[in-house]
Amino acid sequence: MFSLKGKIALVTGASYGIGFAIAKGLAEAGAKIVFNDINEELVNKGLEAYREIGIEAKGYVCDVTDEKAVADMVSKIENEAGIIDILVNNAGIIKRIPMHEMSAEDFRRVVDVDLIGPFIVSKAVIPSMIKKGHGKIINICSMMSELGRETVSAYASAKGGLKMLTKNICSEYGEHNIQCNGIGPGYIATPQTAPLREIQPDGERHPFDKFIVSKTPAARWGTPDDLIGPAVFLASDASNFVNGHILYVDGGILAYIGKQP
Ligand code: NAP
Ligand code: GCO
Numbered sequence: 001m002f003s004l005k006g007k008i009a010l011v012t013g014a015s016y017g018i019g020f021a022i023a024k025g026l027a028e029a030g031a032k033i034v035f036n037d038i039n040e041e042l043v044n045k046g047l048e049a050y051r052e053i054g055i056e057a058k059g060y061v062c063d064v065t066d067e068k069a070v071a072d073m074v075s076k077i078e079n080e081a082g083i084i085d086i087l088v089n090n091a092g093i094i095k096r097i098p099m100h101e102m103s104a105e106d107f108r109r110v111v112d113v114d115l116i117g118p119f120i121v122s123k124a125v126i127p128s129m130i131k132k133g134h135g136k137i138i139n140i141c142s143m144m145s146e147l148g149r150e151t152v153s154a155y156a157s158a159k160g161g162l163k164m165l166t167k168n169i170c171s172e173y174g175e176h177n178i179q180c181n182g183i184g185p186g187y188i189a190t191p192q193t194a195p196l197r198e199i200q201p202d203g204e205r206h207p208f209d210k211f212i213v214s215k216t217p218a219a220r221w222g223t224p225d226d227l228i229g230p231a232v233f234l235a236s237d238a239s240n241f242v243n244g245h246i247l248y249v250d251g252g253i254l255a256y257i258g259k260q261p
Contacts, residue, residue, distance in 0.1 A: 001238040004238075005030035008082045009235065010038055011092025012064050012121060015046030017190040018140065018224045022088055024053060025228030026235055032048040032079050036064070038091075064091045064117030074124040081129045086136045086235045089118035089162075094192060099153040107154040110213060114158035114163065122169060126178065138234050139166045143217055143254060145184055163246055170244030170250040179243045181234045186250025187212045188222040197221070215258040218251030226251075 004026055011023040014035035033050065035057055037043045042129045043059035050057040058081055062073040077084060092114045095106050116189050129135025144156040144165040151162060162182065169180035175194045213219055230249050233239055248254055 002232055002236045003030050004086070004232070004235055007031045007085040007235070008034065008077070009086035009088065010034050010036075010077060010084045010121075010125065011088040011090055012117070013038070015042040015059075016049065016087075017192065018185065018188060018227055019090035021087065022227055022231040023050070023057065023223030024055065025225075025232050026066050026088075027055045027057070028228075029232045031234065031235070032081060034060065034081050034084070036060040036062040036073060036091075038063050041137075051106065064089075064121055065112045065186065067120050070120050074128075078128060082130065083132050084109065084125045084142065085129070085132070085134065086138070087121060087125050088138045088140065088231065088235075089121055090140045091117055092140065092192075094152065094155045096151040096155075096195075097208065098151055102154065107157075110154035111158045111161070115161045118162055119165060122165075122180075126169075126173060129178050130173070130176045133177055134175075135176070136235050136239075137166075137169060137180040138231060139163075139180070139182045139202045141166065141182040141184040141186060143186055143248070143250055145182070145246060146248075146254060165248065169245045174243050175239075179234075179239060181239065181242055181244065182246035183227060183230050183234065183248050184248040184250065184254075186216065186222050186225055186248070186253045188224060188226070190224060193221075212253075214261070215256065216251040217256050220251065222251055223248065 009026045009031040013019045014023045015037040047059045060070045060073045142159040146157040148156045166182040193227045
């Protein structure tokens, strides 16, 4: 029931990072991988990286916030690879700026990519999933779908909205045998969080790095590969009666008050 043999999986923003790891895992479970990224250089970098691990993926240059480009990409994928069975809305950005200093333009761009993008791509793939009689949509949410923190107001707002979009797609399309769930990663070591893990000039670990490790029962940062099992589960027949659920893959951080300093 965990096999993805014969399935086409689109993972957005998957040249590297969490998207790449999830695509790798879906491929290992049998899926054919198609992915997009925001520019040719990243797509080519991703194709090379997939080839290096024996995965013949198809890559497309597409900004998930551009509705026409997304519609064109989905139609190209349907012609070149087949109907998309599994969509992972992974592409995302973050801007860490104190809210009172953040421009509305910056706030809008984060919401555009992290919330409107998943809406646009989901809207583009759902009609064919309905025709085919099944579909899996996995939205990459965040701990910030549940919690806030300084400087991430736009990101938390977008990821909170993505949690509710997940529940709404579940509600609206469950009768078409489309399951829409979320994965909420905790703190994962990728380029997006590299600034939070930088070694300080005195050689010490970043204070935020130490803070996260003290707040995580697993006492470590997650790795992108920690997300593979949950993604294969939510992409496979094993989760056909799981819908509208956000699966937190966070080492327990959301359950824990944190170690006494
Ligand atoms: P990442 O390293 O920054 O990778 C994000 C990918 O998405 C990059 O390839 C990026 O391309 C691409 N992208 C950005 N904007 C795009 C757009 N408009 N259209 C298409 N592709 C776009 O991030 P990550 O850490 O792997 O995170 C992936 C997802 O997990 C994001 O949704 C993030 O919010 C979420 N997440 C991350 C963590 C974590 O701790 N890392 C935890 C929870 C959730 P560029 O290189 O051009 O930006
Ligand atoms: C931050 C981090 C987090 C992680 C992730 C946590 O600045 O707090 O980037 O937002 O990316 O979303 O789940």
